[in-house]
Amino acid sequence: AQSVAQPEDQVNVAEGNPLTVKCTYSVSGNPYLFWYVQYPNRGLQFLLKYITGDNLVKGSYGFEAEFNKSQTSFHLKKPSALVSDSALYFCAVRDRRNFNKFYFGSGTKLNVKP
Amino acid sequence: NAGVTQTPKFQVLKTGQSMTLQCAQDMNHNSMYWYRQDPGMGLRLIYYSASEGTTDKGEVPNGYNVSRLNKREFSLRLESAAPSQTSVYFCASNPPGTSGAYEQYFGPGTRLTVT
Numbered sequence: 630a631q632s633v634a635q636p637e638d639q640v641n642v643a644e645g646n647p648l649t650v651k652c653t654y655s656v657s658g659n660p661y662l663f664w665y666v667q668y669p670n671r672g673l674q675f676l677l678k679y680i681t682g683d684n685l686v687k688g689s690y691g692f693e694a695e696f697n698k699s700q701t702s703f704h705l706k707k708p709s710a711l712v713s714d715s716a717l718y719f720c721a722v723r724d725r726r727n728f729n730k731f732y733f734g735s736g737t738k739l740n741v742k743p
Numbered sequence: 744n745a746g747v748t749q750t751p752k753f754q755v756l757k758t759g760q761s762m763t764l765q766c767a768q769d770m771n772h773n774s775m776y777w778y779r780q781d782p783g784m785g786l787r788l789i790y791y792s793a794s795e796g797t798t799d800k801g802e803v804p805n806g807y808n809v810s811r812l813n814k815r816e817f818s819l820r821l822e823s824a825a826p827s828q829t830s831v832y833f834c835a836s837n838p839p840g841t842s843g844a845y846e847q848y849f850g851p852g853t854r855l856t857v858t
Contacts, residue, residue, distance in 0.1 A: 638783070663846055672747070672833055672849035673786075680844045719785060728837075729774065729793055731847070733785035 631656045633722050635734035642710045643742050650705040650737045652720030661723040662703040664694055666716050667736075673719060679703060690714070710741045744769055747850035749834050755856045756824040764819040764853050766834030774837040775817040776801075776847065777809060779830040786833065792817055824857045831855070 633654045642648045654660065661680055665673040677688025684696045694705045703720060717736045724730040747768045756762055768775065773794045778786040788801030792811040806828060808820045821828060831854050835847040 633785075661844055665846075665849075670852075672851045673835075673847075674849070675846040678844070678846055721786075729776075729791050729799070731776075731786075731788065733778075733787075735783055735785040 631722075631724070631730070631732050633720055633732045633734040635718075635720055635737045637737050638735075639738045639740065641740045641742065644712050645709050648707050648710045648714070648739065648741070650718050650720075650739060651702070652704060652734055653700070653702045654720070654722045654732070655701065656722045656724060656732055658725050660725055662694075662696060663721040663723065664688065664692070664703075664705050665719045665721060667719065668716050676705070676718075710739075712741050712743055715739055715741045746770065747834055747836055747848050749832075749850040749853050751853060752851065753854050755858065756821075757858055758825060760824050761820070761822050762824065763821075764832055764834075764855075765816070766818065766850060767816045768834075768836040768848070769815065770836065770838070770848065771814070772836035772848070773814070773839040775811065776835040776837070777807075777817070777819045778833045778835065779803065779828075780833060780852075781830050789819065789832075821855075824855075826857045829855060829857045 663678045664676040667673050679696045687693045720734040722732045750765045776791040777789040787803050790809040792798045795814045810818045831852050834850040838845045
């Protein structure tokens with residue numbers, strides 16, 4: 630079965646420290662990979678995506694993500710966390726063979742402490 | 744551009760009541776989607792519409808119906824609400840294109856409680 634896993638329900642980091650939010654997937658056929666962020670009582674906002682090419686992709690607000698094909702992972706990273714980065718982060722995977730099939734992870738709550 | 748809009752923002756229903764959630768987008772997108780978000784489960788696709796005049800079931804369609812009224816609007820109907828349908832509902836849309844490389848655009852959500 631196709632699935633996306635975010636193994637950590639919550640990640641706690643101190644402001645200024647690097648952060649990583651993990652995502653692994655089991656979706657066949659070289660899918661497209663996305664990260665979204667959700668602030669309280671808001672819809673999801675797009676952060677970045679991997680389509681092809683360089684394994685390190687850069688996105689909004691200083692976030693980047695590293696694609697690893699052999700490990701089927703797409704971890705979200707940021708070199709220096711801000712308190713305002715505190716939010717819920719979702720990894721999503723889109724099937725290249727059926728564009729209307731999106732698979733979302735269960736979300737990871739990022740807490741950045743001052 | 745308003746993007747993707749949803750009404751209402753909040754709703755409380757009694758078991759057995761019906762209601763329609765409205766969604767509209769002003770970005771000329773072809774594809775539109777309805778998701779529900781439950782704690783610890785991420786987003787699950789209820790129905791989608793790849794283009795005007797077509798709709799298809801997603802992962803959790805039971806208890807719901809949809810209508811793609813025109814290119815802009817995609818509504819979700821609960822005919823007989825059940826407590827299991829208590830959730831936050833999100834509408835999303837997707838730019839046209841054949842590569843599938845585009846991200847989705849989400850509305851602000853409707854928080855529904857069924858008592």
